Amino acid sequence: MLSIKDLNVSVKNNVILNRLNLEVKLGEVHAIMGPNGSGKSTLATTLAGSEDYDVTSGQVLFKGCNLLELEPEERAGKGVFMAFQYPLEIPGVSNQFFLQTAVNAVRKYRKQSPLDRFDFADFINTKIALLHIPADLLTRSVNVGFSGGEKKSNDILQMVALEPDLCILDETDSGLDIDALKMVTHGVNTLQNGERSFIIVTHYQRILDYIQPDYVHVMNQGRIVQSGDFSLVKKIEEQGYGWLTK
Numbered sequence: 001m002l003s004i005k006d007l008n009v010s011v012k013n014n015v016i017l018n019r020l021n022l023e024v025k026l027g028e029v030h031a032i033m034g035p036n037g038s039g040k041s042t043l044a045t046t047l048a049g050s051e052d053y054d055v056t057s058g059q060v061l062f063k064g065c066n067l068l069e070l071e072p073e074e075r076a077g078k079g080v081f082m083a084f085q086y087p088l089e090i091p092g093v094s095n096q097f098f099l100q101t102a103v104n105a106v107r108k109y110r111k112q113s114p115l116d117r118f119d120f121a122d123f124i125n126t127k128i129a130l131l132h133i134p135a136d137l138l139t140r141s142v143n144v145g146f147s148g149g150e151k152k153s154n155d156i157l158q159m160v161a162l163e164p165d166l167c168i169l170d171e172t173d174s175g176l177d178i179d180a181l182k183m184v185t186h187g188v189n190t191l192q193n194g195e196r197s198f199i200i201v202t203h204y205q206r207i208l209d210y211i212q213p214d215y216v217h218v219m220n221q222g223r224i225v226q227s228g229d230f231s232l233v234k235k236i237e238e239q240g241y242g243w244l245t246k
């Protein structure tokens with residue numbers, strides 16, 4: 001599904017990702033941990049197609065395609081989704097309109113007919129009910145005035161509505177109370193059907209208590225320095241990163 005080989009990424013000539021390698025197969029959940037500044041968000045946003053980062057060398061194949069050649073919207077159309085560490089506010093654009101536009105853009109890539117206003121309302125209301133999200137978030141401008149937890153919930157609503165093949169969550173669990181965390185993880189788990197894959201960037205074990213990772217990776221200085229199973233999370237919680245970053 002996703003194959004990253006020797007990926008080098010720079011910002012303003014500073015090397016951030018340094019020969020990073022990662023293989024994610026269909027249906028797998030990969031957790032990515034690592035100290036602050038190790039490059040986790042850079043990896044996530046590079047996969048999503050941010051123009052802030054220069055890919056200087058390496059290869060990223062997604063479902064057999066060269067992902068690096070695609071524009072961000074083409075990546076989304078192909079099934080890549082990223083939930084942001086800091087979800088953006090879009091004043092003046094209603095959340096429902098934004099979601100409908102996003103869903104119909106992806107449906108177009110999938111050669112499905114667009115949902116009209118009424119069909120979309122039915123569709124999104126089933127997702128809202130599934131996630132137990134307050135319906136009034138739909139009528140407000142995208143993320144404007146939303147609490148931190150509501151912004152993250154809104155990202156998960158987008159993800160559940162778009163039904164992507166590769167879901168990348170960049171510290172979606174940060175700043176969530178326990179009920180919001182359960183909502184987020186419930187949203188992720190409703191999408192788990194063996195047909196899509198997940199990359200979960202996190203600092204904490206608690207999200208991984210609800211979403212069982214198949215693999216846990218630790219990044220340091222722009223590359224993966226250790227991979228393992230859930231026991232690696234426990235070791236990090238107990239011992240920190242010092243033993244991996246010396």
Ligand SMILES: Nc1ncnc2c1ncn2[C@@H]1O[C@H](COP(=O)(O)OP(=O)(O)OP(=O)(O)O)[C@@H](O)[C@H]1O
Nearest residue numbers: 011012016034035036037038039040041042043052
């Ligand atoms: N747009 C940018 N301009 C300049 N430097 C950047 C930019 N984006 C990332 N960096 C630098 O790249 C390094 C990695 O940042 P990144 O946000 O990927 O780390 P992270 O592992 O996600 O950190 P954290 O756990 O604190 O969120 C940092 O030193 C950061 O300052």
